Amino acid sequence: MLENYFPVLVFVVVGMAFGCMPILLGWLVSPHRPDSEKLSPFECGFEPFEDARTKFDVRYYLIAILFILFDLEIAFLFPWATIFKEITATPEVKLFGFAEMLVFIGVLVIGYVYAWVKGALDWE
């Protein structure tokens, strides 16, 4: 079964090379003559006066957690899609395979509408 993953391996290797090669080449090829002025932190001509790290707004957290929840919802759709034909082919459970996912998504749509109405998706 490993042969099936050869394209994935190629993808991973090319992706890694694409990310690492420019850095490696830049490090190998470029002249390297540091001095204290070059290595000092630079901030548009004046001395840097505070930590670069600043607090993020808590609203980023809300967006990220909503993204996770709907991402999980999507993750459930993939096994359902592979099995959908098989479930609906059986006559006694024909609608069941469709309805179970409708109920699942329906419950999450309630949450979506709640977030929307509450203004969680707005960025004032």
Added chain:
Amino acid sequence: MDLKTIIFYVFAALLIFAALRVITARNPVHAALYLVLAFFNAGGLWLTLQAEFLAITLVMVYVGAVMVLFLFVIMMLDIDIKRLRQGFWRNMPLAATLGVLMVAEMALVLSTDYFGPVAFPGTKMGADYSNTRELGRLLFTDYVYPFELASIILLVAIIAAVVLTLRRRKDVKHLDPVQQVAVKHSDRLRVLQMPAEKEGE
């Protein structure tokens, strides 16, 4: 050693390296990025076990979403690394005890007959075997009730996240376009009826 064993050792070694860096990296952002590497390698290991769906879900959900959330949380906390390291040796005995306990627990569980390699010798499936299909078959027939319960749990999480973190900012001079368009001229201009006055009175 066949190719599969070599691949396993590569993934396992990278996984252990990344996991060690997660707990030893000084910068929490670096630790989070090493955790991403650990997730990728765990996904690779699961792929060699033919658990494709779990592997891709791990990458999609954990790397794509959970780690983004982790990074946001790290950025939000405004961590002072120097101050964090002050209590290191004071907290060390408790942390070490807990760590040893957890390792012992895991070793005990894995060495029993229920979870050891004897209980799960690993199945050899053909190239056309689909783990996703098997998972879907069980999830959407025998385990429909837990599946629907999962949607309720996700709904609770959405509502909890909105309730806990949604704050209206008072200091923003934001205008709602709907209100702006809906303004009538009577809201803005008032015509006063005044009696005419004669000049010189």
